[in-house]
Amino acid sequence: MKALVYHGPGQRGWDTVDDPTIIDPTDxxxxxxxxxxxxxxxHILKGDVPETTPGTILGHEAVxxxxxxxxxxxxxxxxxxxxxxxxxxxxxxxxxxxxxxxxCLGGGGWIFGHLIDGVxxxxxxxxxxxxxxxxxxxxxxxxxxxxxxxxxxxxxxxGVLNGMVSPGDVVAIVGAGPIGLAAILTARLYTxxxxxxxxxxxxxxxxxxxFGADLTVNNAxxxxxxxxxELTDGLGADASxxxxxxxxxxxxxxxxxxxxxxxANIGVHGKPASLHLEKLWIRDVTITTGLVDxxxxxxxxxxxxxxxxxxxxxxxxxxxxDDTMAAYDTFTDAANSGALKVVLCGTESTxxxxxxxxxxxx
Ligand SMILES: NC(=O)c1ccc[n+]([C@@H]2O[C@H](COP(=O)([O-])OP(=O)(O)OC[C@H]3O[C@@H](n4cnc5c(N)ncnc54)[C@H](O)[C@@H]3O)[C@@H](O)[C@H]2O)c1
Ligand SMILES: [Zn+2]
Ligand SMILES: [Zn+2]
Numbered sequence: 001m002k003a004l005v006y007h008g009p010g011q012r013g014w015d016t017v018d019d020p021t022i023i024d025p026t027d028x029x030x031x032x033x034x035x036x037x038x039x040x041x042x043h044i045l046k047g048d049v050p051e052t053t054p055g056t057i058l059g060h061e062a063v064x065x066x067x068x069x070x071x072x073x074x075x076x077x078x079x080x081x082x083x084x085x086x087x088x089x090x091x092x093x094x095x096x097x098x099x100x101x102x103x104c105l106g107g108g109g110w111i112f113g114h115l116i117d118g119v120x121x122x123x124x125x126x127x128x129x130x131x132x133x134x135x136x137x138x139x140x141x142x143x144x145x146x147x148x149x150x151x152x153x154x155x156x157x158x159g160v161l162n163g164m165v166s167p168g169d170v171v172a173i174v175g176a177g178p179i180g181l182a183a184i185l186t187a188r189l190y191t192x193x194x195x196x197x198x199x200x201x202x203x204x205x206x207x208x209x210x211f212g213a214d215l216t217v218n219n220a221x222x223x224x225x226x227x228x229x230e231l232t233d234g235l236g237a238d239a240s241x242x243x244x245x246x247x248x249x250x251x252x253x254x255x256x257x258x259x260x261x262x263x264a265n266i267g268v269h270g271k272p273a274s275l276h277l278e279k280l281w282i283r284d285v286t287i288t289t290g291l292v293d294x295x296x297x298x299x300x301x302x303x304x305x306x307x308x309x310x311x312x313x314x315x316x317x318x319x320x321x322d323d324t325m326a327a328y329d330t331f332t333d334a335a336n337s338g339a340l341k342v343v344l345c346g347t348e349s350t351x352x353x354x355x356x357x358x359x360x361x362x
């Protein structure tokens with residue numbers, strides 16, 4: 001089969017590799033129908049994730065069709081259309097039993113395209129299939145559910161739920177990349193009073209408006225703390241989310257929150273950030289962190305099915321799966337291409353464009 005293989009920092013190829021086979025009785029083999037690329041894949045390609053070894057197939061977000069199941073798989077069968085979660089769950093360890101699949105001790109967690117071969121390929125081996133895939137209702141297209149593999153549950157669980165967004169809240173979201181935008185979409189489920197998006201890039205702030213931000217602040221040009229204090233009678237936001245992953249934006253998110261408010265960190269950090277306890281200790285502020293568990297996939301899928309959540313705005317570009325190399329170029333150059341998420345369509349994808357060349361849809 002063909003797959004997108006990581007060959008060490010800065011190097012990738014669309015290579016011919018062996019077809020995956022069942023190794024454990026809880027495995028399934030899935031034909032990949034539709035997949036996408038994540039900012040984390042770009043981090044791996046930069047060499048920021050040393051656990052990922054050269055030769056690994058990248059990707060952790062896909063929709064596919066079950067081809068074969070191991071003897072221990074009972075809830076899905078060949079022919080079933082399924083969403084693959086970016087987080088696998090053994091279903092048996094202490095953390096899986098609490099719904100904290102991201103922390104799985106039994107060989108699950110974020111493993112696809114990280115510790116084992118991923119899903120930017122024609123086929124993938126899916127461990128713990130019973131606990132890690134979700135059947136897709138017939139009337140939903142691949143693309144409608146694809147972003148449930150990672151970004152929607154990440155922003156919902158680690159942002160909106162950890163940040164305890166309530167009706168009427170002022171929610172400040174630092175960073176309007178796919179994660180910040182997914183936070184806007186899922187925060188809206190709770191009818192906040194105002195959603196304020198902050199970013200350095202005007203193109204991302206324009207996207208934030210399309211996704212439902214009430215107000216945008218370019219913090220390269222405007223003082224974000226002064227702006228948010230002005231909007232909140234000098235108190236600050238009820239909840240602020242960090243959706244970038246650098247020290248400055250964590251510190252900014254902490255500066256934006258009101259006494260008694262919540263700072264939900266979503267970004268993946270590679271460097272220490274300052275925690276200004278000397279200012280925070282007296283303000284009753286709650287700070288949360290988290291790796292996505294994806295326990296909310298089924299709930300969010302029901303909201304998509306009922307028309308209350310529409311992730312279709314994320315899909316800015318579509319490519320044939322065999323054009324994954326070009327899709328990476330477009331996604332890497334998001335500043336110029338305007339890419340939010342690129343959709344990779346296999347031959348059976350319900351989202352396949354008529355041509356396999358790049359087809360910008362927005
Ligand atoms: N916690 C989790 O489980 C989890 C899961 C997935 C992704 N993430 C992380 O979430 C973060 C966001 O992901 P993404 O895909 O949206 O990333 P992205 O790089 O596409 O978007 C980040 C956005 O932040 C903006 N930005 C950069 N510096 C800024 C600053 N100083 N002030 C304001 N905005 C700034 C950029 O312009 C960009 O629009 C990343 O760190 C990613 O690794 C976390
Ligand atoms: Zn991802
Ligand atoms: Zn587990």
